[in-house]
Amino acid sequence: MTHTLKTWQKPSITPHQLGTLNKFGRPVGGDYVEKIDGVAVDDLLRDYGSPLFVLSEKRLRDNIRQLKRAFESRYQPVIHAWSYKTNYLNAVCATLHQEGSWAEVVSAFEYEKARALGVPASRILFNGPHKKRAILERCVKEGARIHIDNLDELYLLDAIARELDIFTSVTIRLNFETGYTEAWSRFGFNLESGAAFDAAIRIGNSSHLKLRGLHSHVGTFILDTRAYQVEVEKLCDFMELIEQQAHALIDSLDIGGGFASQNAVQGLYLPTEQVVPTMSQYADAICSTLITKTAQREAQGKPRLTLILESGRAVVDDAEVLISSVVGSKRLPDGRASYIMDAGVNLLFTAFWYNHKVKPTRSLQGIAEETVLYGPLCMNIDIVRQSISLPPLSVGDSLVISPVGAYNNTQWLQFIEYRPAIVMVHENGEVSVIRRAENLADINSFESLPDHLNGQFNFSE
Amino acid sequence: MNTQHHPEHPLDSFLAVYSDSLKRLALNDSGFVFDPMSGQSFTVNPCGLELLKLMQKQADVTLIEQQILQEFAVSADVLERNFLEFSEQLRRYLK
Numbered sequence: 001m002t003h004t005l006k007t008w009q010k011p012s013i014t015p016h017q018l019g020t021l022n023k024f025g026r027p028v029g030g031d032y033v034e035k036i037d038g039v040a041v042d043d044l045l046r047d048y049g050s051p052l053f054v055l056s057e058k059r060l061r062d063n064i065r066q067l068k069r070a071f072e073s074r075y076q077p078v079i080h081a082w083s084y085k086t087n088y089l090n091a092v093c094a095t096l097h098q099e100g101s102w103a104e105v106v107s108a109f110e111y112e113k114a115r116a117l118g119v120p121a122s123r124i125l126f127n128g129p130h131k132k133r134a135i136l137e138r139c140v141k142e143g144a145r146i147h148i149d150n151l152d153e154l155y156l157l158d159a160i161a162r163e164l165d166i167f168t169s170v171t172i173r174l175n176f177e178t179g180y181t182e183a184w185s186r187f188g189f190n191l192e193s194g195a196a197f198d199a200a201i202r203i204g205n206s207s208h209l210k211l212r213g214l215h216s217h218v219g220t221f222i223l224d225t226r227a228y229q230v231e232v233e234k235l236c237d238f239m240e241l242i243e244q245q246a247h248a249l250i251d252s253l254d255i256g257g258g259f260a261s262q263n264a265v266q267g268l269y270l271p272t273e274q275v276v277p278t279m280s281q282y283a284d285a286i287c288s289t290l291i292t293k294t295a296q297r298e299a300q301g302k303p304r305l306t307l308i309l310e311s312g313r314a315v316v317d318d319a320e321v322l323i324s325s326v327v328g329s330k331r332l333p334d335g336r337a338s339y340i341m342d343a344g345v346n347l348l349f350t351a352f353w354y355n356h357k358v359k360p361t362r363s364l365q366g367i368a369e370e371t372v373l374y375g376p377l378c379m380n381i382d383i384v385r386q387s388i389s390l391p392p393l394s395v396g397d398s399l400v401i402s403p404v405g406a407y408n409n410t411q412w413l414q415f416i417e418y419r420p421a422i423v424m425v426h427e428n429g430e431v432s433v434i435r436r437a438e439n440l441a442d443i444n445s446f447e448s449l450p451d452h453l454n455g456q457f458n459f460s461e
Numbered sequence: 462m463n464t465q466h467h468p469e470h471p472l473d474s475f476l477a478v479y480s481d482s483l484k485r486l487a488l489n490d491s492g493f494v495f496d497p498m499s500g501q502s503f504t505v506n507p508c509g510l511e512l513l514k515l516m517q518k519q520a521d522v523t524l525i526e527q528q529i530l531q532e533f534a535v536s537a538d539v540l541e542r543n544f545l546e547f548s549e550q551l552r553r554y555l556k
Contacts, residue, residue, distance in 0.1 A: 394539075
């Protein structure tokens with residue numbers, strides 16, 4: 001007679017605690033992610049290793065189409081400029097450029113990346129506080145739209161335009177109080193102090209610079225749409241003022257980005273579905289204010305303003321996940337379960353301020369308990385989740401961490417560990433490696449060893 | 462001369478110390494555990510319950526492990542590793 005063995009689960013005991021649930025408490029776990037866009041997680045890990053970033057081309061396209069639909073159904077013309085710093089993987093940028101997004105860059109590197117990808121300079125907005133003469137000269141020659149950040153840049157750009165004798169349309173970046181967000185006074189010209197007006201007058205007096213655009217960026221992860229209403233009102237009021245007094249004719253208002261994604265910021269106690277405005281709510285607040293504020297201007301026969309959006313996070317964040325595997329477990333002295341994962345803050349920079357969603361890739365048996373997820377770094381700060389309720393995990397179990405599309409592939413570190421591969425699942429279900437995993441040769445290729453340091457190591461016996 | 466006793470199994474000392482505490486636990490088949498000394502209640506998963514029941518009957522780790530290996534699809538290494546971690550949890554809760 002054959003004896004059928006029973007299934008083994010890691011034994012675990014959980015104390016009952018009173019007073020820990022509240023009306024916001026939600027059961028965590030239970031559901032799991034077996035496939036990503038129809039491709040089995042196990043297959044992805046087998047073919048490309050762990051950890052692994054996985055991008056969904058379909059979700060990326062759906063997100064940008066949804067954003068454009070939300071705005072274009074309320075106001076036209078609208079331009080979306082893809083914020084390169086959010087995720088400048090070529091495959092991501094190319095997908096969004098195929099969807100019609102321009103490039104919004106903030107450094108010479110990002111400008112060169114966009115141009116190398118085939119983006120015409122006329123479809124690039126060059127933002128940011130750091131632009132050296134060489135890249136400004138290139139932008140002027142090629143016709144990119146430069147967003148001026150400070151007076152030194154303004155004078156340098158004016159000199160370059162005169163030297164090259166090229167009439168150059170420019171945008172100035174403004175900062176101001178909205179009452180709903182913290183003012184980012186380090187970027188652009190301040191409105192309340194008069195610095196923005198002075199800059200507009202200075203450009204108005206230039207023989208070669210033409211002020212055509214106004215830009216501001218009122219914050220990041222903005223949960224109150226009234227911040228955008230105030231932003232549009234202030235930009236429109238300032239536009240009216242400088243069109244009367246600084247010989248400017250504005251063709252575009254760039255309201256920046258800052259739309260929140262469905263990621264839980266640490267310290268946010270309500271579920272994100274309840275606090276993050278929908279794209280339609282953002283669009284309503286912005287477009288209705290813009291239409292009201294520009295109605296009189298249009299009645300005077302002036303050209304309709306182009307509305308420019310630089311949304312990054314809301315477009316890419318939930319289009320990418322990170323799959324990571326358990327490499328070790330440890331019961332902490334305070335009783336909590338803890339696991340060592342093969343991906344940490346080296347790959348997941350946003351773990352410093354987000355509580356990412358973490359889901360297993362199979363149905364886990366057992367009782368969920370408070371768990372800490374550590375990364376692989378020999379550093380105390382390497383914590384993926386400080387507290388999450390998970391059933392017992394075993395070495396080799398994999399977890400899907402999301403959303404991770406914004407800022408991780410640009411801010412990640414080659415620190416202690418190699419950076420892993422990134423794959424994209426296409427709409428037809430095929431998978432492409434869009435960035436291969438790093439190896440030692442990659443890292444060493446940046447270094448050179450002086451001859452006298454090569455070998456002859458003096459180790460004691 | 463060193464007369465210190467070295468346990469043969471890392472869990473021998475645990476069972477020697479906690480045998481009485483383990484025996485006083487009230488267990489039911491759905492995994493509810495009550496400790497009458499502390500008044501604390503717990504939920505234990507099925508394999509944890511199996512181990513608790515076996516530990517209440519005997520203090521020989523090797524016999525407990527043999528019994529588990531006969532009944533469950535688990536390797537000796539994984540069992541020992543899991544048993545050790547389970548004992549760490551029990552040490553904390555049965556203080």
